[in-house]
Amino acid sequence: MNNFIFENGTKTYFGKGCVREYLTCLSRHYGQTVMLAYGGGSIKRNGVYDEVMACLQKAGQKVIEFSGIGANPTYAKVLEGAKAARENKVDLILGVGGGSVMDCCKAISMAAVYDGDIWKDFWARPGVIDFEPLPLGVIVTVAGTGSEMNGGAVITNEELKIKTGRDYPKCNAKFALMDPTYTYSVPKEQMVSGGFDILSHIMETYFSEPDEGNVSDDISEALMRGVIRDLRAAIRDPQDYTARSNLMWESAMAENRIIKLGKRMDFECHQMEHQLGAYTNCNHGAGLAVLHPVYYRHIYKDGLAKFERFAVNVWGISPEGKSSEALAREGVEELAKFIREIGLPATLRELGVDETTDLKAIADSCNLASGGYRKMTHEEILKIFRECY
């Protein structure tokens, strides 16, 4: 294991009925005014909104509603939320939704108490948070981003066309409520893209140094096998509680920092997808599904031993009689097959990216770190984008 520091301040309440059981008491702890933040209103159709409101009313909370947080939440939306939180002297922000809502709420929790420009000071570059953000609680309705147990928030600055993520431990939600039955009504398309986002988080961590046997990689392999198993089961039966609850917890485990300990990581594919999203507003998980196999065909020779392990330990491919390269490549192709099996797009065209899209501009806008097996050049990223089309 390489050196690391670990902390996780989010208290997590997991399971059927947890919102009804704990939200009233939890909300009282922070004061009397809650800002209830959510997205496009699906929570009003599936009953989650009513359940949450009943708990808050029971707690005697004054509720300020802040809705309309869309996919790829924007800096403008963050500022709008912060203004509402300040004006209403909010004691607790309660984000109900998936990653977009949770990420937006984390940025709001900072902007609501910070006098400067949070984009400039904390997203454009990493900063040091020497103040206490507004307390945040989250209620998860989609398994995917794993934003519920970390301080990470991916925000899109529309003006600058930059989508970027930072993880500040101070931004961890104080509490997370995770009821797997809340995800029953998520449409299949969104469920599989969320599921692939989980798998992608684990792969982006796994495919980086160190490569010698280490606890983080061991756990990552177990989680990847689990996500594949549970995604297949949830497609067969969307109300399979075991599969849905496993996916919800795998989502959190992929991003609660445990599997990242001692790993270099770089999240190259995520960074490429972020820029693709900033330019085309495509679906995050589906964008990742298009990029991953093509990207791995480019880099697997640079991390050959790890890609061999991936083939054997994650996909159960027998290594017998195969060259290292053939085995490694077989693992990548098995991943590509799985992506098609669960109904995700395999090309940018299928993803709905327009022919006239300036792929070169997107490639040039990618600002990649160097934690992966090989640092990508803008030329190679463009090549990958073109192969994806």
Added chain:
Amino acid sequence: MNNFIFENGTKTYFGKGCVREYLTCLSRHYGQTVMLAYGGGSIKRNGVYDEVMACLQKAGQKVIEFSGIGANPTYAKVLEGAKAARENKVDLILGVGGGSVMDCCKAISMAAVYDGDIWKDFWARPGVIDFEPLPLGVIVTVAGTGSEMNGGAVITNEELKIKTGRDYPKCNAKFALMDPTYTYSVPKEQMVSGGFDILSHIMETYFSEPDEGNVSDDISEALMRGVIRDLRAAIRDPQDYTARSNLMWESAMAENRIIKLGKRMDFECHQMEHQLGAYTNCNHGAGLAVLHPVYYRHIYKDGLAKFERFAVNVWGISPEGKSSEALAREGVEELAKFIREIGLPATLRELGVDETTDLKAIADSCNLASGGYRKMTHEEILKIFRECY
């Protein structure tokens, strides 16, 4: 996944040099008086004591020493430590050692500020801690109990001949410093008994409901394979940093609550061993090594499917052409073989338990929960003890 609540308040600093890098600053945060608690003095021989003292002196701390915490720490020792902490108005307890030291320090952190009898109110039966224990930091020198990242403390009441453990989140250390090189000088015998303690923590969690595929069991299997791999490597080369650091982190992961989420558990073997320890003061990990295979031969038919998974997924045994029972039993025998391979005792006699020991009294003193595959009777426990002799 079954319902659960998760929290972990310990901030963990892991890796070579972490004490030198962080202890000075960490200790300053809590005040000016530190109680430095440790065991028999091995830290004075291996240089750890000097390194810790240098950091505390640099921080300008007044250091109160509290040494002589032995294996199976007693309630009497806890009260002695609490008295010293009160008299010296200690701001931070710093426990340097293995599980015995850390457990004793957790109990001291409560007794130092609680006016009643902590044994009666929190160990004899579970209690609710509605006060703040004294802040505690720990520096780990042996991988085994995993006490560094939970609020658990196993204390022996010598008068009552009861050894029992409780886990209170409020007793989690505020910080844990884990430098794997500190374990280089641990004698082989103690290293393997600590290693088996880790494996036992995972097995006692794994062999309980639910048995359907779930994230906690997936991670447990990955950790068990890791412990087996790393223990073998550390025996071959005690200064293998990869193996030692993996073992140190596996020890924490086995007990930081992650793998227990949604699991019933009962720690039956641990409870039997605790009473064996209370009567004979035997080594904890070695005692567990003697008990486990015999106990599993008694119960494997009650949890057949899980024992089959154990054989295949942990020991890599091929299931082909084998009956469920034969496969499950092969896994248990592979465990027994591994225990002999790493040099742990296989019988109570080898463990040094005297012939005249009243095994019936020990069996009758066991107070077992019912989370396992079958609730043991005192008669069956006595049978197990006799088969172990």
